[in-house]
Amino acid sequence: MKKDKASTDIKTRTTMVIFGGTGDLTHRKLIPALYQLYINKYLPEDFSLISIGRRDKTTEEYRSDLLASTKRFSTRNLDDESFDTFSRMITYFRLDFNNEKDYERLHKELDDRDQDGVLDNYMFYLAVSPDYFTEIVENLKTSRIRKKKSNWQRLIIEKPFGQDLESATKLNAAISKVFDEKDIYRIDHYVAKEMIQNINMLRFQNAIFESIWNRTHINSVQITVLEKEGVGTRGGYYDDTGALRDMVQNHLLQLLAITAMEPPKTLDADDVRNEKVKVFKALREFTDEHLEEKLILGQYSGYQKEDKVDEDSTTETLVATKVYIDNKRWExxxxxLLTGKALKNKTAQITIEFKNSSRYHYGANSEPNILEIKIQPDEGITLHLNVKQPGVIDKMAMVEMDYCQSCLYLFNSPDSYEKLILDAINGDSTLFTRWDELQLTWKYVDSIISSVKGSKSSYLRCYEVGSDGPPELKSFIQSGARHWWYLNREY
Structure with a gap:
């Protein structure tokens, strides 16, 4: 994707404005990510940050808060001196999201920073509850901030983007009145994880994989994202959302598209996203026919007693679903797809199960070759192969060829927010979700929800905290080895 360019005769300056500057996301992720970009010299030379919150703080108090939280949450060692230099780029600005006059004050703050011969770039990051998305965007328009002369203005939005297709469409319509689609960056932080970015490199740059990445050679694909923790303090949000909306609609379907898409014409953002859209369009329609063969919903024991959760809640905390892609490659x-909370292990991986060899030379069926792309907690790639055991009698054994990225780099991979913020600054929207992607994934998830509507409680399976999920999961795999490969891993 071509980046926005100012005239070569004019200097540019980048100002990032975070709405929700005192919130958890900013302290845990955004500031540590910006600090790492700073110390690695990836931020633009003339960069500044206005962090907006509703609390009454001075900039010095706010910077002190950031130092404490960055020491707690940063993935790398923090140097007080370099952080002090970095924090001088940051200004705290008190603003009530509902008060139009506060946006006028923000406009004046931006005007006061104007310099002759310097053209500004503005990046607005909505690290707030979705309830405020439309209100903030509309106030950026009514306060004339969107009218300010600038090289570019971009809007970054966190999930959830709507609760279903109808609400997402309404939200998108409101935002699109103020920002063009090319300037809207909808974040799915999961797709920026290091090993997910590695999928296309592994596949497209290694002919041994691309040539067999199809229905002729692949028996099944398993995509699992599992968590040990329950809902914790997010009970109120989660009870209105559930695993289908919280995880399947975005993270898991995005992983599916990245794994299954055709090679794009180029690596430009639109070419990559066009191929993902083709995958979403090819998803076989989800219907309530033979529902028990296509879907398992689970809820962990004790969920209904969690803080802010309805005592009669039928919200699912686990989803297993079987998806088909009706195209030539994957027919x-x-x-x-499997995701859940309060399970035995925290893990995320994509498992490619290849078909068994049609020739048996040693008197017994060989195990299928398995390719594991491990996303977390370990990062790496493992290929399972059949070999002959040493000895005078021919016996077969399965061995592993292992690339352990977390071992080589000592769990020091960049946080996904570092990559996403830098891409947004550079105008690269490849890893961000385009509206047509969002439409199609919401349409698919809505069809699943519709299939169980009115009888959801009868499909909900209870499972114990710290278990592998409901017993029905064990018989859900109906092809190949007939089990979830992640269960074979040692933790």
């Missing part, structure tokens, strides 16, 4: 190959 007939099941994609198994």
């Amino acid at each position: 007939g190959v099941p994609f198994y």
